[in-house]
Amino acid sequence: MPNYDxxxxxxxxxxxxxxxxxxMTPESPLLDTLVSSLRCLPGIGRKSAQRIAxxxxxxxxxxxxxxxxxxxxxMHGIAHCSRCRNFSEExxxxxxxxxxxxxxxxCIVESPADVKAVEEAGFRGLYFVLMGHLSPLDGIGPEDLGxxxxxxxxxxxxxxxxxxxxxSTVEGEATAHFISEMVKNRSLQVTRIAHGVxxxxxxxxxxxxxxxxxxxxRRAFR
Amino acid sequence: MPNYDxxxxxxxxxxxxxxxxxxMTPESPLLDTLVSSLRCLPGIGRKSAQRIAxxxxxxxxxxxxxxxxxxxxxMHGIAHCSRCRNFSEExxxxxxxxxxxxxxxxCIVESPADVKAVEEAGFRGLYFVLMGHLSPLDGIGPEDLGxxxxxxxxxxxxxxxxxxxxxSTVEGEATAHFISEMVKNRSLQVTRIAHGVxxxxxxxxxxxxxxxxxxxxRRAFR
Numbered sequence: 001m002p003n004y005d006x007x008x009x010x011x012x013x014x015x016x017x018x019x020x021x022x023x024m025t026p027e028s029p030l031l032d033t034l035v036s037s038l039r040c041l042p043g044i045g046r047k048s049a050q051r052i053a054x055x056x057x058x059x060x061x062x063x064x065x066x067x068x069x070x071x072x073x074x075m076h077g078i079a080h081c082s083r084c085r086n087f088s089e090e091x092x093x094x095x096x097x098x099x100x101x102x103x104x105x106x107c108i109v110e111s112p113a114d115v116k117a118v119e120e121a122g123f124r125g126l127y128f129v130l131m132g133h134l135s136p137l138d139g140i141g142p143e144d145l146g147x148x149x150x151x152x153x154x155x156x157x158x159x160x161x162x163x164x165x166x167x168s169t170v171e172g173e174a175t176a177h178f179i180s181e182m183v184k185n186r187s188l189q190v191t192r193i194a195h196g197v198x199x200x201x202x203x204x205x206x207x208x209x210x211x212x213x214x215x216x217x218r219r220a221f222r
Numbered sequence: 223m224p225n226y227d228x229x230x231x232x233x234x235x236x237x238x239x240x241x242x243x244x245x246m247t248p249e250s251p252l253l254d255t256l257v258s259s260l261r262c263l264p265g266i267g268r269k270s271a272q273r274i275a276x277x278x279x280x281x282x283x284x285x286x287x288x289x290x291x292x293x294x295x296x297m298h299g300i301a302h303c304s305r306c307r308n309f310s311e312e313x314x315x316x317x318x319x320x321x322x323x324x325x326x327x328x329c330i331v332e333s334p335a336d337v338k339a340v341e342e343a344g345f346r347g348l349y350f351v352l353m354g355h356l357s358p359l360d361g362i363g364p365e366d367l368g369x370x371x372x373x374x375x376x377x378x379x380x381x382x383x384x385x386x387x388x389x390s391t392v393e394g395e396a397t398a399h400f401i402s403e404m405v406k407n408r409s410l411q412v413t414r415i416a417h418g419v420x421x422x423x424x425x426x427x428x429x430x431x432x433x434x435x436x437x438x439x440r441r442a443f444r
């Protein structure tokens with residue numbers, strides 16, 4: 001308290017009036033560019049980008065350089081498999097080339113992340129990745145989802161059953177329906193993954209729509 | 223239900239037994255490297271890293287390439303200011319070179335992020351960035367925080383008041399105490415930023431320690 005007035009005099013520039021008028025000393029332009037570039041990451045806002053930039057500069061420069069290299073190589077090196085449309089560095093991806101897989105099963109998913117999920121569940125057939133779903137309002141039609149490629153693939157005759165694993169959203173269901181027609185026209189078997197109560201789920205907390213699917217899809221008890 | 227058995231036969235490879243034994247078809251090595259490199263970002267685990275990698279590949283390759291460039295340039299181009307230790311691309315940072323700032327005030331903070339915060343509050347003096355706090359258990363002593371550099375800076379005679387703005391943690395307080403001794407030895411004024419009830423804060427929800435500081439630091443009402 002004794003030297004408060006003195007103190008206040010020193011800090012006269014802190015008044016809100018000045019805060020708007022006076023320009024802040026600009027930070028390093030490289031740092032500014034880094035912070036704004038980090039915002040291309042999904043879910044990273046201005047504050048998080050800043051925190052990440054400081055963290056990397058202070059604690060993990062080798063990691064950041066490795067990341068820069070990995071980003072650049074991946075963006076230049078990864079394209080799409082010409083058969084299943086999944087990400088691939090080569091013309092045909094590893095799964096499509098793999099003759100040990102169950103090649104008569106074709107699982108249709110919306111995204112490469114879904115391939116990963118189905119793969120982790122133990123599926124060992126082949127995939128077709130739509131890279132999206134039918135969405136007329138966004139101008140996404142069958143040609144954008146590679147339906148012509150899918151048609152050709154079905155005509156090759158290797159596929160015996162098509163498993164529809166699109167999301168259980170309105171768009172996912174519409175996409176599944178569209179594809180089921182394509183498959184039926186070729187007299188192949190078409191199935192949809194089961195929707196029901198998740199493993200470990202308690203009935204009390206399951207939503208009505210899921211429970212109604214679970215009831216409709218009931219099976220003989222063994 | 224009719225073709226469940228047929229179905230089950232097709233999916234015999236999905237049994238948990240096989241899940242462990244059988245090797246999954248490896249994904250793209252470039253993608254794997256990208257996912258593992260993304261984990262150098264603070265707070266990003268395996269799942270988030272995967273989601274980010276897919277997002278960039280699917281929707282924002284130019285952004286990812288810009289990020290790669292920005293990371294590499296920043297890591298190579300940003301070092302520390304030789305006077306205040308803040309991040310800087312040049313020998314002396316913009317703030318230390320700026321003669322329009324209140325050069326008799328020296329605000330001491332723990333990190334570059336703190337400089338940003340104090341700057342946004344309207345402070346227009348100079349800074350000294352410790353890049354950490356005293357932490358004997360982690361082997362961080364005064365020499366790691368540039369105390370010798372701080373001593374030299376104080377000896378230059380430009381500084382009239384040192385404002386201690388280290389965090390109000392045990393380590394931050396210990397660091398503030400250590401520096402206050404250095405400053406007093408040079409017969410300069412030393413102050414500590416006020417701790418008290420945050421603006422807009424309701425007494426009911428303020429913790430006892432903060433409120434006790436607010437009471438001890440009360441000032442004449444004007």
